[in-house]
Amino acid sequence: MKPEGILRILAFGDIIGEPGRKVFANSIHKMREKYLPDLIILNGENSAHGFGITEEIVKSFFNMGVDVITSGNHIWQKKEIFNFIDKYPNLIRPINYPPGTPGSGMTIIEKSNTKIAIINAMGRIFMDAIDCPFRTVESQLNYLKENNVKIILVDFHAEATSEKQVFGWYFDGRVTAVWGTHTHIQTSDERILPKGTAYITDIGMCGARDSVIGMKIEESYRKVIQHLPVKFSPADSSANIIEGVAIDIQVNSGKATLISRIREIISINSK
Numbered sequence: 001m002k003p004e005g006i007l008r009i010l011a012f013g014d015i016i017g018e019p020g021r022k023v024f025a026n027s028i029h030k031m032r033e034k035y036l037p038d039l040i041i042l043n044g045e046n047s048a049h050g051f052g053i054t055e056e057i058v059k060s061f062f063n064m065g066v067d068v069i070t071s072g073n074h075i076w077q078k079k080e081i082f083n084f085i086d087k088y089p090n091l092i093r094p095i096n097y098p099p100g101t102p103g104s105g106m107t108i109i110e111k112s113n114t115k116i117a118i119i120n121a122m123g124r125i126f127m128d129a130i131d132c133p134f135r136t137v138e139s140q141l142n143y144l145k146e147n148n149v150k151i152i153l154v155d156f157h158a159e160a161t162s163e164k165q166v167f168g169w170y171f172d173g174r175v176t177a178v179w180g181t182h183t184h185i186q187t188s189d190e191r192i193l194p195k196g197t198a199y200i201t202d203i204g205m206c207g208a209r210d211s212v213i214g215m216k217i218e219e220s221y222r223k224v225i226q227h228l229p230v231k232f233s234p235a236d237s238s239a240n241i242i243e244g245v246a247i248d249i250q251v252n253s254g255k256a257t258l259i260s261r262i263r264e265i266i267s268i269n270s271k
């Protein structure tokens with residue numbers, strides 16, 4: 001049940017390879033029935049065997065009714081991305097890559113006569129030293145105001161929890177929602193900040209449960225314990241998890257009224 005004047009979005013964490021794609025495909029119908037979303041967003045940076053995304057996968061997500069695909073540092077890992085990223089305005093990459101980087105970091109879509117901006121930004125702590133995410137996102141806000149876009153959603157793809165919290169506080173009341181991605185581990189700190197921004201440090205992932213952030217455990221032993229080079233691949237597991245958030249937004253004000261975590265564990269034998 002959805003209250004009057006409320007727009008509801010669902011955002012799902014990084015899709016990790018085939019297990020992630022499968023759990024998403026098998027769950028999205030049920031999620032639609034349960035949440036009645038107006039907009040579905042997912043992070044697709046790991047959807048092609050853990051690294052990057054292919055055009056075929058992009059099309060399959062859009063065919064399943066996904067409105068926007070966000071990404072992050074892994075977006076460039078399948079070379080073909082450069083051939084198609086500019087064809088899909090609703091496939092976005094972090095906005096704070098330097099000017100001239102292919103693709104776009106923001107898209108504006110319209111649902112029920114309401115404009116919604118979705119921005120993808122990336123942190124810099126323990127990550128590549130790209131342009132400042134704070135100043136880059138801030139530079140978009142006037143443009144959005146002038147164009148009467150009140151609903152602004154940000155996928156902040158970052159490693160450090162502190163940088164994500166700073167980002168949430170800094171934009172409280174100026175954007176509708178900030179959710180973190182990239183760590184693949186869902187945090188339990190979802191809340192509405194004092195000035196009306198929905199916030200969570202990380203929404204988690206969609207992928208193999210028995211894994212290290214979606215990847216094979218043995219490969220992680222090799223990397224973390226033995227410090228040997230390894231080519232990571234998505235784990236096989238007896239169950240997959242689908243994680244994300246549902247956010248309710250007041251259409252008139254552009255403020256968030258509710259944020260709740262989604263976390264379901266699905267046995268791979270069940271449909």
Ligand SMILES: [Fe+2]
Pocket residue numbers: 014045046072074182183184
């Ligand atoms: Fe990721």
Ligand SMILES: [Fe+2]
Pocket residue numbers: 045072073074157181182
């Ligand atoms: Fe990432």
